[in-house]
Amino acid sequence: MVDVIKQRLDSLREVMKREKLAAFIFPSTDAHQSEYVAPHWQGREWISGFNGSAGIAVVTLTKAALWTDSRYFLAAEQQLKGTEYQLMKQRVEGTPTVAQWLGEQLAEVDSPEVGLDGMVNSYHETQALVAELRQKGGITVRTNFDPLDIIWKDRPSIPDFPVEIQPLEYAGETFQSKLSRIRKALRVLHADGMLVSALDDIAWTLNLRGTDVHCVPVFVSYLLISSNKVSLFVDERKLTPQVTAYLAENGVSLYKYNKVEDELRTYSEYNILLDGDETSYRLWKAVKCQEIVSSASPIPVMKAVKNETEVKGFRRAMLRDGIAMVKFLRWLKPAVEMGGQTEMSVDRKLTSLRSEQPLFRDISFDTIAGYQEHGAIVHYEATTQTDAQLRPEGMILIDSGAQYQDGTTDITRTIALGPVSEKMKRIYTLVLKAHIQIELVKFPDGASGTQLDAVGRRCLWREGLNYLHGTGHGVGSYLSVHEGPHQIRMEWKPTPLRAGMTITDEPGIYLAQRAGAFATRKSSAICFRIRYGTIWTTFYFGHGTRQTERHTRCWRPALIPVDTTPMKFTGLQRNGSTGASLPLRAWAAQVCRLSATRPRTIVFGQTCSFWALMRAKRPSISVWKSRRPARTTATSRQMRKQATPKNTSRA
Numbered sequence: 001m002v003d004v005i006k007q008r009l010d011s012l013r014e015v016m017k018r019e020k021l022a023a024f025i026f027p028s029t030d031a032h033q034s035e036y037v038a039p040h041w042q043g044r045e046w047i048s049g050f051n052g053s054a055g056i057a058v059v060t061l062t063k064a065a066l067w068t069d070s071r072y073f074l075a076a077e078q079q080l081k082g083t084e085y086q087l088m089k090q091r092v093e094g095t096p097t098v099a100q101w102l103g104e105q106l107a108e109v110d111s112p113e114v115g116l117d118g119m120v121n122s123y124h125e126t127q128a129l130v131a132e133l134r135q136k137g138g139i140t141v142r143t144n145f146d147p148l149d150i151i152w153k154d155r156p157s158i159p160d161f162p163v164e165i166q167p168l169e170y171a172g173e174t175f176q177s178k179l180s181r182i183r184k185a186l187r188v189l190h191a192d193g194m195l196v197s198a199l200d201d202i203a204w205t206l207n208l209r210g211t212d213v214h215c216v217p218v219f220v221s222y223l224l225i226s227s228n229k230v231s232l233f234v235d236e237r238k239l240t241p242q243v244t245a246y247l248a249e250n251g252v253s254l255y256k257y258n259k260v261e262d263e264l265r266t267y268s269e270y271n272i273l274l275d276g277d278e279t280s281y282r283l284w285k286a287v288k289c290q291e292i293v294s295s296a297s298p299i300p301v302m303k304a305v306k307n308e309t310e311v312k313g314f315r316r317a318m319l320r321d322g323i324a325m326v327k328f329l330r331w332l333k334p335a336v337e338m339g340g341q342t343e344m345s346v347d348r349k350l351t352s353l354r355s356e357q358p359l360f361r362d363i364s365f366d367t368i369a370g371y372q373e374h375g376a377i378v379h380y381e382a383t384t385q386t387d388a389q390l391r392p393e394g395m396i397l398i399d400s401g402a403q404y405q406d407g408t409t410d411i412t413r414t415i416a417l418g419p420v421s422e423k424m425k426r427i428y429t430l431v432l433k434a435h436i437q438i439e440l441v442k443f444p445d446g447a448s449g450t451q452l453d454a455v456g457r458r459c460l461w462r463e464g465l466n467y468l469h470g471t472g473h474g475v476g477s478y479l480s481v482h483e484g485p486h487q488i489r490m491e492w493k494p495t496p497l498r499a500g501m502t503i504t505d506e507p508g509i510y511l512a513q514r515a516g517a518f519a520t521r522k523s524s525a526i527c528f529r530i531r532y533g534t535i536w537t538t539f540y541f542g543h544g545t546r547q548t549e550r551h552t553r554c555w556r557p558a559l560i561p562v563d564t565t566p567m568k569f570t571g572l573q574r575n576g577s578t579g580a581s582l583p584l585r586a587w588a589a590q591v592c593r594l595s596a597t598r599p600r601t602i603v604f605g606q607t608c609s610f611w612a613l614m615r616a617k618r619p620s621i622s623v624w625k626s627r628r629p630a631r632t633t634a635t636s637r638q639m640r641k642q643a644t645p646k647n648t649s650r651a
Contacts, residue, residue: 002082005049009084011151012047013061019145022112023102025129026057031119032197033278035482036216036365039156041120043148050079052379057085058098060105067098070468071378074512078377091468099129103136111140118143123284124276143281158257159212163219163238165246166207170406170478172309175207175250178302182225185298192269193226194297195260197278200479201299206232206252208243209478215365216480217403222260226269229253233260261286273297300485303476305500310407310477311527314502317407318525320357324402325411327353333392336417341390343369343382346398354402364401364408364481371396375414376512378469393418395428397521401481408476410504412521427509431521433459434507438471438488446496449488449503456488456507465509472504475525502527 016024026048030041035053044050048057048064052072058065067088068076076087089095096104106112114133118126126143133139148155168174182205186194196202199218203209210219221234231253239247239254247254255263264272264286271291274284278297306314328350335341335349347367354360370380371388375397382388390396396417401410414428438456453471460466472488475481485495486503497503508521 001049005047005083005085008047008151009059009064012059012147015147015150016059016061016115019115019142019147020113021115021142021145022106022109022139023058023060023114024147025098025114025116025121026059027116027121027125028053028055029120029122031280032199032220032222033122033280034199034213034216034218035480036213038159038213038220040158043117043120043152046148046152048080048085049083050076050085051381052076056098058102060102063105065101067095074377075380097132099132099136102133102139106139107137112137113140113142115142115145115147117146117148118282118285119146119280121281122277123274123279123281126281127276158220158235160235160237161211161219162240163208163210163234163243164240165243166203166209166405166478168207170309170313171207172307172313173207175205178205178207179225179230181302182298183227185302186225186273189273189293189295189298190271191273191293191295192271193224193267194273194275195264195279195283196223196225196297196299197275197280197283198297198300200476200483201278201297201303202232204303204477204479205299206247210238211362215363215403217361217478218480221257224260224263224267226267231255231263233257233263264288296485300483301495303479304474304483304486305498306477306502306527307500311500311502313404313406314475314477314525314527315407317359317402317404317409320359320404321354321402321409321411324350324353324357325413329413329415332415333417336390337392342387343371343374343390343396344384344387346390346396347382347400350398350400357402357404359405360402361405361478362403364403364410368399369396373512376510378510390417393420395420395424399521403478405478408478408481410475410481410506410525412506412508414521427465427511430460430463430465431507431509434471435505438505438507443497445498448496449486449493450490452497453488453490456505457490460507460509467508467510469508471507475502475504477502500527 012024016022026044028037028044029035030037044055044057047059048055048066050057050066050068050072052068052075055066055068055072055076058067063086064084065086065088066076066080067090069090070092073087073089080087088101102114106114116126116129121143126141130141133141182194186192196205199213199220200216202221202223203218205223208219209217211217212219219234219238221232224231224233230251232247233255235257236244236254244254261283264283265288267287267289269289271293272287272289273293273295274287275297276284276294284292328346331349331353332346335346347369350367351363354363366381368380369382370377371390372394374380374382374386374388375395394417395414397412397414399410399412401408414431416424420428434456437459438452441452441455443452449472456471457466470487470489474483474486476483483502485493486497486501487493487495488503488505502525504525506521510521
């Protein structure tokens with residue numbers, strides 16, 4: 001592979017010399033600023049050999065460098081080994097930006113010009129780069145040239161797989177209803193129309209799905225919404241007669257995919273809304289109307305808040321996925337003890353168990369199955385060269401998910417296959433604590449994911465531990481497993497968290513030391529729900545008590561039942577002093593201790609006693625709604641009975 005990369009770099013540099021370019025930049029995105037892209041747009045991987053989902057490759061006439069984030073530091077180091085690429089670790093002190101590095105490398109070049117494909121680079125990123133490079137010795141940028149069209153001889157074509165309709169029973173809202181909400185949002189922003197470039201936004205708006213991108217049910221297209229017209233730019237070979245009739249019925253006009261640039265030039269409305277993070281630089285520059293309203297697209301926020309149908313589908317999908325996961329966990333340890341299992345074989349087994357579940361369509365991302373030191377490689381993906389043999393010792397990290405037609409899943413489990421070290425136990429416990437803290441947090445409307453992030457990291461920070469990746473990301477409804485704009489991470493993300501949003505909870509620690517490298521991570525998907533909690537404040541007057549209650553509106557994660565392994569509650573004890581049922585927190589603490597090494601299927605309500613849950617006699621317990629969560633101890637009930645006006649005099 002090293003020789004292949006060298007040949008590709010040599011070919012690129014020949015073209016660069018011919019075009020008078022001092023450097024060229026290859027992003028990881030496509031023409032729609034997608035995270036996961038079709039093979040046609042995997043140019044950065046082709047020119048560098050690095051296959052991570054995030055990264056930027058920069059090539060000059062003499063040097064090459066690749067920038068990526070902490071998820072891929074180890075993977076990139078291994079994949080770039082032997083090539084001339086220098087690994088640039090983003091967010092690590094001392095690492096230069098792309099512009100800073102180019103400024104240093106091109107300092108001795110007369111009138112340097114840097115090339116990039118304006119069709120796959122967003123407007124905002126390109127503008128920022130142009131401004132920064134201008135300050136680095138007057139470096140100019142060319143945006144109308146793609147050398148891959150010349151040097152990539154067997155470049156895959158743009159995919160043309162069939163498009164299908166997402167039924168209303170799973171979508172929960174018609175296209176016309178969504179269109180009405182979008183146009184209303186545009187009027188608030190004083191925009192006459194908008195260009196939708198993000199593929200998952202288009203799929204959600206039209207209630208259509210596709211298979212153009214691996215693991216993501218989207219189709220390559222553009223959507224232009226104006227005050228009285230909706231235009232879809234797509235390869236018509238992808239449209240079945242049923243889909244064509246559906247679009248015609250809803251008043252959607254069809255155009256060829258490559259005609260979007262021409263249509264923007266002749267766009268007749270006074271202004272148009274363009275999202276600079278989603279719209280390519282080239283398409284932005286093609287617009288000739290009177291005004292461009294530069295603003296974030298209103299669609300991602302709408303899409304992030306799931307309707308009731310989508311929430312129910314999400315819960316059903318998580319339950320089915322949990323069944324598959326429990327079957328897998330029951331199979332795993334005996335299979336490893338018998339021998340012959342590898343990282344890739346357990347991946348295949350888990351996928352086969354998921355495929356047995358109703359409405360299964362695909363995996364939601366390539367499974368990460370990392371045994372021992374491989375687990376310390378964030379976003380590790382086993383290959384035939386790295387496929388490790390599993391032994392009944394140590395831990396394996398499995399991060400996986402599935403696409404069901406009614407919901408998308410993402411679940412991570414770190415499983416002990418045999419004896420583990422005390423250090424592993426300690427780190428595992430800390431990560432579990434962080435996971436539980438996020439699950440149990442209660443917060444007011446308008447809080448951001450950045451504020452919640454500190455809640456989860458607190459117990460790790462106390463031990464001097466931290467991780468650079470995010471704590472949680474949004475999850476689509478049979479769409480992308482990574483969905484914005486809401487996130488839980490250290491970087492400031494002002495998007496307020498709303499009821500109906502689905503998000504993951506996945507803290508993790510990756511220890512990559514040469515000796516005893518391992519990782520532990522735990523993730524579940526949660527859905528935010530409105531809770532009208534009751535806060536009891538007790539005032540003491542004499543020998544009696546008087547309680548006043550206040551109601552506050554707050555958000556609380558409602559845990560989705562991920563795993564359905566029956567749990568034995570014999571180890572749970574009642575309150576030894578009073579014989580009363582344990583309060584929720586004490587009960588939950590015992591449950592967590594019992595289930596620290598096994599999957600659990602519990603959805604915590606605001607209040608529920610241990611014996612109430614025992615009476616349910618169900619392996620999977622789900623407590624969702626509590627309008628007036630009262631205390632569960634006998635003492636609290638007695639206090640309420642005693643709260644009378646005659647006891648209000650001060651002693």
